[in-house]
Amino acid sequence: MADPVAPPDAALAGFLQSVERTTMEAYDKVLPQLSESSKTLGTKFQGHHRDYADALGKLAGSSAADHTNKTLSLVFAARLQSMSDERSALALIAAIENELVATYGFAFSTTASPDLVKLVATILPVLSTHAATLASLASVPTAAVFPNGAFETTTVAGVDTTDASAGFDPAAFPVA
Amino acid sequence: MGLDRRQFLHGGGAALAALAMSACTSHKSKAAPGATTTTVPAPPPTAPGPTASDLTLLRTAASLEALAVSVYQRAAAADLVKDPAALDATTLFLSHHMAHLQSVNALLDASGQPAVTTPNAAVDKVFKPALAAARTQDEMIELLFTLEDAIGQTYVYSAGYLTTPPHRTTLMTIAGVHARARALLGIVFAKHDPAELFPASFARNDNPLPPDALLT
Numbered sequence: 001m002a003d004p005v006a007p008p009d010a011a012l013a014g015f016l017q018s019v020e021r022t023t024m025e026a027y028d029k030v031l032p033q034l035s036e037s038s039k040t041l042g043t044k045f046q047g048h049h050r051d052y053a054d055a056l057g058k059l060a061g062s063s064a065a066d067h068t069n070k071t072l073s074l075v076f077a078a079r080l081q082s083m084s085d086e087r088s089a090l091a092l093i094a095a096i097e098n099e100l101v102a103t104y105g106f107a108f109s110t111t112a113s114p115d116l117v118k119l120v121a122t123i124l125p126v127l128s129t130h131a132a133t134l135a136s137l138a139s140v141p142t143a144a145v146f147p148n149g150a151f152e153t154t155t156v157a158g159v160d161t162t163d164a165s166a167g168f169d170p171a172a173f174p175v176a
Numbered sequence: 177m178g179l180d181r182r183q184f185l186h187g188g189g190a191a192l193a194a195l196a197m198s199a200c201t202s203h204k205s206k207a208a209p210g211a212t213t214t215t216v217p218a219p220p221p222t223a224p225g226p227t228a229s230d231l232t233l234l235r236t237a238a239s240l241e242a243l244a245v246s247v248y249q250r251a252a253a254a255d256l257v258k259d260p261a262a263l264d265a266t267t268l269f270l271s272h273h274m275a276h277l278q279s280v281n282a283l284l285d286a287s288g289q290p291a292v293t294t295p296n297a298a299v300d301k302v303f304k305p306a307l308a309a310a311r312t313q314d315e316m317i318e319l320l321f322t323l324e325d326a327i328g329q330t331y332v333y334s335a336g337y338l339t340t341p342p343h344r345t346t347l348m349t350i351a352g353v354h355a356r357a358r359a360l361l362g363i364v365f366a367k368h369d370p371a372e373l374f375p376a377s378f379a380r381n382d383n384p385l386p387p388d389a390l391l392t
């Protein structure tokens with residue numbers, strides 16, 4: 001059976017699915033650091049990422065990723081070691097959500113599939129809301145809730161980037 | 177392929193008007209309701225240049241950003257927002273909308289179209305009475321929350337129709353910032369339960385605007 005979208009977009013959907021699964025894994029590590037009220041919200045956000053992974057998997061077809069992104073998982077694991085309290089945990093997961101927004105912004109600028117465009121359009125603003133909500137819970141100053149100012153970025157980068165707001169480059173985080 | 181105007185206008189308007197007025201009749205507002213809706217037809221395939229529908233959506237987006245600038249300015253003039261943090265935030269959001277307006281007009285200019293600098297009259301008809309009715313900071317914040325929500329939802333809707341990748345990318349990079357502003361207005365300043373901001377996993381993609389808001 002043919003994939004639901006053209007091969008390059010199916011691969012992109014599979015990549016995004018792997019990123020979503022890795023983010024769900026990161027929430028598993030962050031949630032124990034949170035107070036009950038924040039934990040309830042974090043669990044809700046984790047559920048959103050599960051829904052995104054499922055929806056993306058349907059478009060990815062044979063490129064669907066039923067596993068986490070191994071390179072990204074290593075990056076997250078290193079960062080998660082720096083959590084020392086609830087505030088640092090919230091700031092860390094907010095930063096990940098910011099990077100997801102950038103990754104979806106990049107996807108938007110590259111995909112040609114109408115179905116993937118429509119799906120990504122319904123995900124990106126919710127990720128931005130996640131990021132802002134978590135940042136506000138971490139008492140981040142208002143201006144810093146907008147890491148790229150008046151626009152979300154579409155910039156992606158590799159493992160060694162110093163650009164904290166850049167998203168995840170599919171070429172640097174292969175779906176292995 | 178042109179946009180079917182009847183399809184484009186499907187379902188908009190009444191919900192926005194109800195939300196805008198409810199912002200000024202209750203301190204406890206509601207987050208935007210609902211899950212993703214799929215009542216719109218599949219978007220057209222990507223085309224090499226902007227279609228008439230693309231230009232309509234861009235003009236409408238510019239008019240909504242001009243409206244947002246105007247609403248934030250009128251909100252400031254009403255002098256209801258007194259809390260320094262809320263004042264700083266709304267001033268920041270105003271500057272964002274000015275940048276958005278400039279950006280969308282740059283897309284229109286690149287397409288050989290004149291800039292749109294006038295607030296969307298059809299949507300302003302909804303917000304004008306709500307602005308006049310606002311008596312407290314909380315009511316003004318709720319109104320701005322509704323404004324950010326409605327414009328952001330319009331861009332999610334538009335993304336499904338725009339055929340030019342740079343156009344839909346620009347609108348979505350703006351929609352994300354609207355979502356952040358909505359979150360701060362709702363959680364930090366209107367003291368909503370954060371969970372209320374997430375009625376579903378996916379953002380709504382139906383048209384929230386009144387039928388005559390479209391600038392053809």
